[in-house]
Amino acid sequence: MTSINYDTIAEQYAEHRQMLPEALAQWLAVVVREGQLSSQTLVLDLGCGVARFTGPLARVVGGRVIGLDVSWEMLRQAPPDHPTHVAPLVQADACVLPFASGVFDCVFMSHVLHHIGDRQRCLQEVARCLKPGGRFLNRAMRTSILGLVLAYRFFPEAEAVDGRRTPSEGDLDELLHGAGLRPLQWVDVRHKWVNSAEEYLQKLRNKYMSSLHLITEVEFQAGLRRAEGYAREHPEDPSWLYETISMLVAEKPGEGLGHE
Secondary structure, three states, rough: OOOOOOOOOOOHHHHOOOOOOOHHHHHHHHHHHHHOOOOOOOEEOOOOOOOHHHHHHHHHHHHEEEEEEOOOOHHOOOOOOOOOOOOOOOOOOOOOOOOOOOEEEEEEOOOOOOHHHHHHHHHHHHHHEEEEEEEEEEEOHHHHHHHHHHHEEEEEHHHHHHHHHOOOOOHHHHHHHOOOOOEEEEEEEEEEEEOOOOOOHHHHHOOOOOOHHHOOOHHHHHHHHHHHHHHHHHHOHHOOOOOOOEEEEOOOOOOOOOOO
């Protein structure tokens, strides 16, 4: 398995990983609730990529959200109307955060942790930068429901890639405790991802999942043929339209925002 140069796929990510407005609104409500966010909170969107959550989250809560990513090209793909005045974007390493200790009320990550080599160091940095009582939200596929991802029906090699690099729920608990964070709960959210089978196929053709960049071209083309064949036979299968993503909620022990 080779590594991914995120600068080279930034434009693809910006175009093909955008969420439907109703799905984004659904997730923003979950993040605000579980992060206990308000106009007074300071949030770090860690590994923000093309900032698909950063600006919208700042607008919803009426506060400041800092987006951070290691890839400058990803950051450059932020939407043209991105509100930089309340949602500044920073290029930095997730394992060496350029912030003082205890400054954030919430750190949010979306589909990031499996890309990071030293996860323990990253989570230690998260804990360092959180205020006591601050929340850590890790939005990702959890291993117990990886089988629900439709794309894996057609690309078993991609499922194997993600199975290897996605930390299990038990591994995450250990990592969090090792970093001084306390896991609270998992939240599963089923949202609408696309409007048609053809729209889903277009995302597949553009390798919207990073694991599709980590399989061979022969494997990718074979999977794409399987997907296109299934779409011809089952264009109305609701599995094309919906996906379930999980979010692990944790906190840094101590008094803070009134967390229990």
